[in-house]
Amino acid sequence: MLKYEVIPVTPFAQNCSLIWCDETRQAALIDPGGEAPRLLAAIQAQGLVLTKILLTHGHLDHVGAAAELREQTGIAITGPHQEDAFWLDILPQQSQMFGFPHTPAFSPDSWLVEGDKVQLGNCELEVYFCPGHTPGHVILLSQSERLAWVGDVLFAGGIGRTDFPRGDHATLIRSITETLLPLGDDIVFIPGHGPSSTFGRERVSNPYLTQPVW
Template sequence: MLHVLVIPVTPFEQNCSLLWCDRTGEAAVIDPGGDLERIEEAIRTRNLNVRQILLTHGHIDHAAGAPELARRLGGIPILGPQEEERFWLQALPEQARTFGFGKVEAFLPDRWLEEGDTVSIGEHTLEVLHVPGHTPGHVVYFAPDERLAFVGDVLFAGSIGRTDFPRGDHRQLISGILAKLLPLGDDVRFVPGHGPMSTFGEERLNNPFLV
């Protein structure tokens, strides 16, 4: 079984996710934007072996803590997002000044991810979908066996991601949701970047931005 613990971090209450395979104890962290002590405590109390950090996109509340957490966990690799996100990751110090995050370092991941790539967590596999619009290199992680997706700031319960940032594209975002996410199935639950979980079916029927 793939377990998931959502840990809200940073003043933006961003949903960092800790995922682990119960048979192997291997784990991954998605979007460690900050509050690393809280993330580390969750890892320690469950005695997990975190093998990688996964990023959905390069906004500061999702990515700022990644390089330091990678070092603290023994130099584990950072995977994702898609390479079009390079400029956001390189602009992290500027983002930090804008939003009052203190000192934050620019970095690049150990591996960019592309549509169709997969990431393993113990005995479980996450499929990578490139869903731009909120940001150009935004990716979504989908666990087909668990019917679970980690969508970052693409889709929320009752809303969608902002597209007024540099290189945002509202039409592209809506197209990606309709063409790539909703067809995965109404039963798929998703962890958004902020706020409560929902299902693609609920959003297909009731999200005012999709009807």
């Protein structure tokens, strides 16, 4: 069974998720935006072994601790989609713009594309390409647990911003309505910020989806 703990990090209260296979104790961090010592302490407290660092997109508050964690642990960084490479290249500028500690540019060890599978112990995550908030945004779905990690694509009652470079509102709405929602109303999703929800709840109540502006 796949288990998880949400650990808000950075001044933006970004939902970093520590996920693990409870049979093998293999763990991954999804979107480690900062506070690397705190994340490593959480792994140790659960008695887990970190085997993956997974990124949904290239914004600073989602990737800020990834390179530091890789350097300290030797664990590879996987994701996002290669279309977000330019965001990772300008991490120093992002950190300066938002008043974060200097964050050097880095490249992941491998990119993710639609249809990829990520194995974590005996658990599997499916990868879906969901651009719009950024051009290389991906989401991760556990079919067995009906759980999804959606980064900044969709929130409880909201959607991701599209006013950043290469963001596009119409593309984001299509990603949600044509990729996310068809996966099933019962799926619980963990967004990049704020509380979790379900695709079904957002489909009928999220004002950006019930009254979309294309």
